[in-house]
Amino acid sequence: MAAIHGGAGARSQPGPVPGQRSGAPLPEPAVLVQAVLWTGLIGVLALWWFTAHPVIGVAGWMIGAGDIFGMVAGYTCALLVLLMARIPYLEHTIGSDRVARWHAKAGRYTIILLVFHVVFEYWGSALERQAPILSFSWQMTMIFPYLLPAAIGGLLLFAVGVVSASVVRRRVLYEVWYFLHLTTYVALFLTFGHQLALGASFTGTFARTCWFALYLSAACAVLYYRVFTPVRRNLRHRLRVESVTTEAPGTYSVLVRGSRLDELAPRPGQFFRWRFLTKGLRLSANPYSLSGAPGPGLLRITIKQSGDHSARVAHLRPGTRVWAEGPYGALTAARRRRGKVLLLAGGVGITPLRTLFETLPAAPGDLTMVYLARSESDLVLRAELEAVAASRGGTLRCVVDPPGEDRPSPLTAAALRAHVDDLAVHDVYLCGPPGMMAAAWDGLRTAGVPARHIHHESFAL
Ligand SMILES: Cc1cc2nc3c(=O)[nH]c(=O)nc-3n(C[C@H](O)[C@H](O)[C@H](O)COP(=O)(O)OP(=O)(O)OC[C@H]3O[C@@H](n4cnc5c(N)ncnc54)[C@H](O)[C@@H]3O)c2cc1C
Known part of the structure; x- marks a missing residue:
């Protein structure tokens, strides 16, 4: 494989298993990152503790509580940005899907914290001055x-939170959700000033420097990894569509040609976000895993039609410019811990596997x-897989598992054991549609x- 680095030379050797460790196991990257994030939160609470004014009366308690909620929300806002900055360490070791889930969870807490912050600050301040709450809040x-x-920034954040709630998100277009999400950066810019100007804990130089450093590193990470790096890489690699071939009805492989692709060093199992610079596709960058690298200077993705974007891909013309961001993803050989491996794919989840x-x-x-797959014709790339298995x-x-037929699931523990008898001593790589992944998870456990x-890696971010 020319462009996907996976130790092709070791194909028929047992060799050292990547990721297998001797001695005491090291903590998982996810545990390390969570430890850093929680330590930061403790630092924020300590900052408040050592700088808080003495609390007097109910109003004082309310304002104090409002301050804590505000500081923690300020901290989680910076984390939200850092988690989505596509920092390679997070993307490659923890995985984009898991990082996105952390971001979503932190986002929900941030909205709750913001609401409490606003309510407690305004109510406490009105109470302190014995003023009617609404007119006083306005003044x-x-x-x-x-x-x-x-206040404008807070309202924007709240709107983003509402659109991201799963009930609403299911009803809005991905692009609407995505572009509204981008306003988060504007919202954070708008809210930053009041944190330093009004936050009682930020009068000292140390506290101000720490806060600046936190927000500046988040801004730099976004600019570097989401703007500068993709621009630099795309100008350097100059990707273009080479060809589009039909693998099965509704499933296409797109070959993309570029220069110096070995520098991108994508690992097997990883994906890029692809933006095709042609009418109807320019505005979205959709994630598709590499499904192979059939020659030097070439990358291949295989796309199953599921909506507007994936349907338009079938009509791409050779020569169309392509912008790709990546490589991302942690479903790689680095996750492996055991010698024996089961790769369990459902439908187009075959691509990374x-x-x-x-x-x-x-x-x-x-x-x-x-x-x-649901039918024989949906078993795309089958000839290639047979050749790999033979070599x-x-x-x-x-396994063909047509929908709607009253047959036992091919993903029960017994069915899986029928394919692999010593299943419990295998590492399993799993990728497919959400329902299949959930059933497979239960069967494997x-x-x-x-x-x-x-x-595993989820195809739904
Ligand atoms: C890490 C990863 C790897 C993937 N690899 C493949 C692959 O190799 N082959 C393949 O066929 N599919 C793959 N997918 C799924 C593919 O990205 C979606 O099916 C495709 O983006 C759907 O877009 P659409 O506009 O055609 O469909 P729509 O019906 O518009 O979207 C369907 C759903 O796809 C998701 N989606 C849409 N646009 C995006 C976007 N820009 N970013 C993230 N999610 C989006 C949303 O959840 C949306 O609700 C992968 C997904 C992920 C997350």
């Missing part, structure tokens, strides 16, 4: 420095792929595969 917003922009099937270092007999001494099991040996 306060108009008179206090930076409070009007902060096909490259792993070809490149994971393994002895003959160590690799098994179980590939589920590597791997096992390929293709029942069959005795520990959760930490099931490596």
